[in-house]
Amino acid sequence: MTFDLAFTEDADAESRLEALAALTRQTRELMDAVALTAAPEGELAEIAGELAVLTERLRAVSRQSTHPFHIGSDGTLRHVGNAVIGSGNPFALPLVIEPDPSTGEGGVRADVTFRPIHEGPPGSVHGGVSALIMDHLLGHAAALAGRGGFTGTLTLRYVRRVPYGEPLAATAAVARTEGRKTWVEGRIADQAGTVLVEATGLFITPTQWPPMRDAPSVAG
Numbered sequence: 001m002t003f004d005l006a007f008t009e010d011a012d013a014e015s016r017l018e019a020l021a022a023l024t025r026q027t028r029e030l031m032d033a034v035a036l037t038a039a040p041e042g043e044l045a046e047i048a049g050e051l052a053v054l055t056e057r058l059r060a061v062s063r064q065s066t067h068p069f070h071i072g073s074d075g076t077l078r079h080v081g082n083a084v085i086g087s088g089n090p091f092a093l094p095l096v097i098e099p100d101p102s103t104g105e106g107g108v109r110a111d112v113t114f115r116p117i118h119e120g121p122p123g124s125v126h127g128g129v130s131a132l133i134m135d136h137l138l139g140h141a142a143a144l145a146g147r148g149g150f151t152g153t154l155t156l157r158y159v160r161r162v163p164y165g166e167p168l169a170a171t172a173a174v175a176r177t178e179g180r181k182t183w184v185e186g187r188i189a190d191q192a193g194t195v196l197v198e199a200t201g202l203f204i205t206p207t208q209w210p211p212m213r214d215a216p217s218v219a220g
């Protein structure tokens with residue numbers, strides 16, 4: 001499968017994307033409410049019926065695929081459908097990534113507060129969810145350094161259990177490079193700076209990709 005890097009203007013108006021983002025935020029609220037609801041059986045069945053009606057309304061006017069990369073009206077590169085940052089993807093946390101050059105080449109950081117829907121071991125975050133966040137943040141750091149690519153390998157060390165409902169910080173920066181390969185290191189830490197997860201990723205730039213020295217940051 002080839003990956004189309006020809007970023008296009010999105011056919012959707014900014015106002016529609018904002019409405020989609022509002023629907024997405026509401027859907028996330030719904031997901032959180034479902035995960036924590038203590039409503040009685042009858043009410044659960046009734047709500048499921050109401051949601052089925054809404055689901056059909058949305059499905060009646062479906063796209064063929066999720067939103068691809070596009071250049072937003074302000075000139076920024078956006079990926080509305082992305083599973084980690086996408087403003088149109090209810091599954092996305094979403095992660096809001098900021099450049100942080102002080103931490104090294106491609107340095108990035110993001111505030112992260114996991115939620116009960118991310119549960120793995122009771123009371124803490126699923127290791128795969130931490131890996132998802134690390135994969136994306138490390139990949140973003142590589143791209144910001146002009147070395148965007150696909151994850152070849154991702155190695156994690158789960159140092160301590162990751163809590164949800166608590167503000168945490170995720171950081172990453174390029175560690176070293178060799179030809180098309182870029183190694184990126186990152187971590188998730190609590191507010192006291194205690195490291196909870198350490199990650200190292202190898203990102204490989206496909207041969208057919210154009211040079212991306214001025215690769216812009218990608219927003220959801």
Ligand SMILES: CCCCCCCC/C=C\CCCCCCCC(=O)SCCNC(=O)CCNC(=O)[C@H](O)C(C)(C)COP(=O)(O)OP(=O)(O)OC[C@H]1O[C@@H](n2cnc3c(N)ncnc32)[C@H](O)[C@@H]1OP(=O)(O)O
Binds near residue numbers: 136149150152204
């Ligand atoms: C992702 C979009 C990026 C868009 C960028 C635009 C701006 C972006 C801005 C913001 C970024 C957002 C951030 C996203 C982050 C999320 C990333 C993901 O989740 S990616 C999905 C999961 N990963 C895959 O699905 C890969 C599937 N695999 C492949 O496509 C290929 O295997 C690929 C590209 C990884 C390598 O294919 P070859 O054909 O180029 O590789 P060969 O030529 O065989 O090898 C080159 C060198 O790399 C090593 N190598 C190849 N694959 C390796 C691997 N998996 N692990 C370790 N080394 C590997 C080889 O041994 C070789 O090394 P020697 O030159 O001999 O030293």
